[in-house]
Amino acid sequence: MRPLTEAETQTLFAKLANYTGNSLKNLIAPLDNSPKGDRYVFRIQNSRCYYVRLSLANLAVSVSRDKLLSLGTCLGKFTKTGKFRLHITALPILADNARYKLWVKANGEMPFLYGSHVVKAQVGRWSEDCPEHQGVVVYSMNDTPLGFGVTARSTQEARRLDPTGITCFRQADCGEYLRDEDSLFATTN
């Protein structure tokens, strides 16, 4: 377990900023106003990046690297080429700070959770002024976050789209908790 380097921090923030926008600052804001107050930090363990409270990270130092499986919230993993891939486990953090949102109707919930993209007929609402290829968090109509994706068209263009046209490309959905159960969490080293 180690903190992130400068390059890694930059890639991670660039990825998160796709979905969160300006409210990303809240992620690293101190929890209380005291000078040595607790705050959230990012830690890497086995190429996976974790969002964890500093006090917990300090405690985890006592666990050897090869024995430590996971701590805090897993945001995703760094690929061998140095890119960052977000996991579905980062959804609660993204949903709290989401900039652009998309709500799917009841008829679109299950297809999305089974891994398909969102077509226009399934969209209940969407954020206005959303550009093309922008990260969005997908919610059900009762504001339950289901996953996240990337817009296929801008909002203006999507209005003219036919009902079967794809509006949002799926990146991750809650169905992955079941589908990728084996690979989602590091169970062995």
Next chain:
Amino acid sequence: MAPSRTSTVKNKHASKHAANKSGIRNSKTSSKPQSDGVSKSKKPKGKGPPPKPQKSAGNLATLKKKRRVYTEKELGIPALNMITPVGVEKPKGKKKGKVFVDDRESMLTILAMVNADKEGQIESKMMKARQMEEIREARKAEAEKRVEMRKAKLDETKEGIRKKRKRPSAGDEKDDTRIEAAAGTRPLKLKKKKSVSFA
């Protein structure tokens, strides 16, 4: 090549035998030239030592002083005299390995940079989308204009055709009167027409 080698071997034996005039291999005459070479090499060594210390006494002191001034460490010459690529050689006096970013301030600066970058990207995307939208609307308006123009032209031509039709219909009426008049004058032709209409 092989046969020539064998020949050389044979020649060697021949030459040895030739050198050994006595014909015995380990005789003194045969070993003499070897021992001579060794003795010759030894001789200069034996002679060498006495003059050397005389020369080094003065020169070595000066050489040592010079060497102390320019040691390898001071020159920064690598231990092995190999070519090292530019990127591989690490700067001196710096931390080995990765430099971590864990304090809040540096994280915030990186965050601000990334955010500004993303904002710019989104803004440019929106601008592009707006421009495209404007272009599309302009095209739409143009297309509508063209359609209207075509419609107007079509209507004009239709009107023109209608007017043209009206004129020949007036002429027909005149024709009919003529026929009637003709019928009045010539009853035979009318009979023929009746028969045609029946068929």
